[in-house]
Amino acid sequence: MSRPVRVVVLGSGSWGTTVASLAAHNTRTTLWCRRPEVAEEINGERRNRQYLGERPLPDSLDATDDIESAASRADVLVVGVPSSAVRATLTEVAPTLRAWVPVLSLVKGLEAGSRMRPTQVVGECLPGHPVGLLAGPNIASEIIDGMAAAAVIATQDEHVATALQPLFAAPRFRVYRNTDVLGCELGGVLKNIVAIAAGMAEGLKVGDNTRAMVLARGLAEMMRLGEVMGADPRTFMGLTGMGDLIATCMSPASRNRRIGEALARGLSAAAAAKELGQVAEGVKTAPIVMQLAEEYGIDMPIAAEVEAVVSGRHTPEQAYAGLGTVPPGTDEHEST
Numbered sequence: 001m002s003r004p005v006r007v008v009v010l011g012s013g014s015w016g017t018t019v020a021s022l023a024a025h026n027t028r029t030t031l032w033c034r035r036p037e038v039a040e041e042i043n044g045e046r047r048n049r050q051y052l053g054e055r056p057l058p059d060s061l062d063a064t065d066d067i068e069s070a071a072s073r074a075d076v077l078v079v080g081v082p083s084s085a086v087r088a089t090l091t092e093v094a095p096t097l098r099a100w101v102p103v104l105s106l107v108k109g110l111e112a113g114s115r116m117r118p119t120q121v122v123g124e125c126l127p128g129h130p131v132g133l134l135a136g137p138n139i140a141s142e143i144i145d146g147m148a149a150a151a152v153i154a155t156q157d158e159h160v161a162t163a164l165q166p167l168f169a170a171p172r173f174r175v176y177r178n179t180d181v182l183g184c185e186l187g188g189v190l191k192n193i194v195a196i197a198a199g200m201a202e203g204l205k206v207g208d209n210t211r212a213m214v215l216a217r218g219l220a221e222m223m224r225l226g227e228v229m230g231a232d233p234r235t236f237m238g239l240t241g242m243g244d245l246i247a248t249c250m251s252p253a254s255r256n257r258r259i260g261e262a263l264a265r266g267l268s269a270a271a272a273a274k275e276l277g278q279v280a281e282g283v284k285t286a287p288i289v290m291q292l293a294e295e296y297g298i299d300m301p302i303a304a305e306v307e308a309v310v311s312g313r314h315t316p317e318q319a320y321a322g323l324g325t326v327p328p329g330t331d332e333h334e335s336t
Contacts (some may be wrong), residue, residue, distance in 0.1 A: 004027050004028050005027045005028070005075040005076060005167065006027065006028040006029070006030065006073050006074060006075045006076070007020070007023040007027055007028070007029045007030070007074070007075070007076045007078060007167055008029075008030045008031075008032065008070045008071060008073065008074035008076070008077050008078065009023070009029065009030070009031045009032065009078040009080055010032045010067070010070075010071075010077070010078065010079050010080060010081055010089055010093070011032070011034075011079065011080030011081040011082075011089075011106070012031055012032070012033040012034070012035075012038050012039075012042070012048060012051070012063070012080075013051055013080060013081075013082075013278065013279070014048075014051035014052055014140035014141070014278070015080060015106055015138065015140045016031065016078070016080025016081075016106060017031060017042075017048045017051060017052060017057070017140070018052070018138075018140040018143050018144055019078060019080065019106060019134065019168065020061055020078075021057050021058055021061055021144060022143070022168050022169075022170055022173060023078075023167055023168055024057075024058045024060045024061035025058060025060070025170060026166060026167050026168070026169070026170075027167055028060075028062075029060070029061055029062065030062045030063070030064060030070050030073065030074075031061060031062070031063045031064075032063075032064060032065070032066075032067050032070045032071075033063055033064070033065050034065070035065065036065040038050070038063070038065075039063040039064050039065045040063075042057060042061065042063035043062065043063050046058075046059065046061075050277075051140070051278070052140065052141060052144055053141075055141065055144045055145065067089070067092055067093060068092070068093065068095075068096045069096075071093035071096045071097045072096040072097070072098070074097060074098070074101055075101060076101065076102050076103075076104070076164065076167060077093070077097060077101055077102070077103045077104070077129075078103075078104045078105075078106060078134070079103060079104070079105045079106060079107060079118070079122065080106040080107070081107070082107070082109065082279040082281070083107050083108075083109030083110060083111060083118060083281055083284070083285075084109075084111075084112065084284065086105075086107055086111065086118055086121045086122070086125075087111065087121050087125060090121070090122060090125035090126055091125055094125060094126055097126065097129075099128060099129075100128065100129060100130070101129055102129065102130040102131075102132070102155075102160055102163075102164060103122050103126055103129050103130070103131050103132075104131075104132050104133060104134050104153065104164065105118040105119050105122055105131070105132070105133040105134070105185075106133070106134055106135075107133075107281075108135070108188035108189055108191075108192060108281050109189060109192070109281035109284060109285050110189055110284075110285050110288045110289070112284065112288065115288050115291060115292060117182075117185050117186070117189070118133070118185065119131050119132065119133055119181060119185055130155060130157055130160045131155070131181075132153055132154050132155030132156075132157075132160065132161065132164075132181060133153070133154050133155075133181065133184060133185055133188070134151055134152070134153055134154075134168065134175075135151060135152055135154065135184055135185070135187070135188045135239075135240045135244065136149070136150055136151030136152050136239040136240055136243060136244055137149065137150070137239060137243040137244045137246060137247035137248075138151055138244075138247070139247055139251050139253050139254070140253075141253055142253075143173060146172055147172065148172045148173075149172070149173050149174075150173065150174040150175070150176060150239055150243075151168070151173070151174075151175055151176070151239065152175070152176045152177065152178050152184055152238070152239050152240050153165060153168075153175055153176070153177055153178075154177075154178045154179070154180065154181045154184035154185070154240070155177075155179070155181065156179055156181060158177060158179060161177040161178075161179075162177065165177065176239065178235065178238070178240070180231060180232045180235045182226070182229065182230055182231045183226055183231030183232050183233075183235030183236060183240070183241070184235055184240040184241075185240075186222070186225070186226045186229065186231055187222060187226070187235065187236055187240040187241035187244055187245070188240055188244055189281070189285055189289070190221070190222040190225065190226070190289065190303075191218075191222065191241070191244050191245040191248050191249070192248065192256040192280070192281050192282030192285055193218075193256075193282045193285060193286050193289060193302070193303045193306050193307075194214065194215065194218030194219070194221075194222070194245060194248075194249060194302060194303075194306075195245075195248040195249045195254055195256035195257045195260065195282060196256050196257070196259055196260040196263070196280075196282045196283070196286070196306050196309075196310070197214050197218065197260060197302050197305070197306050197319075198211055198214055198215065198218075198248075198249035198250070198257055198260060199249075199254075199256065199257035199258060199259060199260020199261040199262075199263070199264070200260040200261070200263055200264045200306075200309070200316040200319065200320070201214055201260070201320070202257065202260070202261055202264070203260065203261040203262075203263070203264025203265055203316065204264045204316055204317065204320060206320060210320070211249075214249075214302060214323075215245065215246070215249055217302060218245065218249075218302050218303075219236065219241070219242055219245055221298075221299075221300045221301075221302055221303055222236055222241065222245070223236045223241075224298050224299075224300070225289070225292065225293060225296065225298050225300065228296045228297075228298055229292070229296065255276060255278050255279070255280040256280045256281070256282040256283075258276055258280070259272045259273065259276060259280040259282065259283060260316075262275055262276070263309055263310070263316050264316045268312060269283050269309075269310040269311075269312070282306070282310075283310050286303060286306050286307040286310050286311075287307050287310075287311065289303050289307070290303060290304060290307045301322075301323060302323065305319035305320075305322050305323055306319070308322075
């Protein structure tokens with residue numbers, strides 16, 4: 001009889017812990033925690049209070065602060081650290097990770113400087129490994145609470161995706177497949193910027209009509225940039241595009257929306273991030289996305305205003321006033 005597959009998740013934030021919990025119901029799972037006290041809390045009390053409060057974690061989930069030991073035992077490696085830490089983390093595990101182990105990214109940001117997507121960073125740090133991502137409209141606390149949700153495993157190799165699906169599936173958590181890695185990954189990156197705009201709209205009390213406009217036109221911006229970069233525009237109408245966008249913009253638990261609300265109260269981006277106490281990828285991603293928009297010659301007025309606010313050049317009030325000056329074109333994803 002073959003031994004069970006071991007899933008190793010790097011990163012004990014809310015989503016990393018949740019994905020590890022899902023996998024632990026299906027197979028042997030280890031969660032790597034950067035801080036030893038978090039690993040001790042999970043192993044001893046079955047809680048990760050900083051990120052998930054008093055929600056219980058499965059007894060079958062093991063936690064450790066020994067990253068090399070964890071990586072050496074991985075049959076599937078899941079990367080759930082912030083985008084700024086992906087390269088350093090994978091450089092650390094590369095010597096001990098066995099060949100051909102599939103690697104899934106949970107990361108929804110871009111690497112500063114290189115502007116690389118997380119799966120590209122994975123491919124560079126861990127050459128020869130099948131690489132993909134797990135993404136979708138996933139509010140971690142709701143999934144831990146057993147509410148119905150769905151996600152997508154995106155890899156270019158459908159055989160790998162098919163093998164990985166049952167490792168993360170649950171009765172109320174459906175896992176789909178998609179081969180458009182670029183489109184699925186960009187959806188997760190770009191929706192965070194729109195979510196900051198949605199949070200500012202909530203904080204400014206601009207009304208439901210305005211918030212709906214921002215979501216719809218934000219999706220159009222996502223599709224425009226994605227298509228010119230080579231993604232299938234239809235991907236943005238699915239779980240990793242519109243689905244993730246709706247969840248991140250509408251949920252009060254969304255970190256990027258909460259950052260937008262804090263900005264609307266007059267906090268700086270740095271102060272808002274400190275108040276949140278967690279990483280909101282949209283803050284660091286917005287300037288990088290505007291670099292891409294300029295490189296590809298794409299107009300992204302919503303992303304541009306968000307970038308101006310997080311960089312301190314505009315206030316949220318000025319950002320929404322600025323959006324009102326954009327001349328309307330046709331209501332198609334090619335124009336704003």
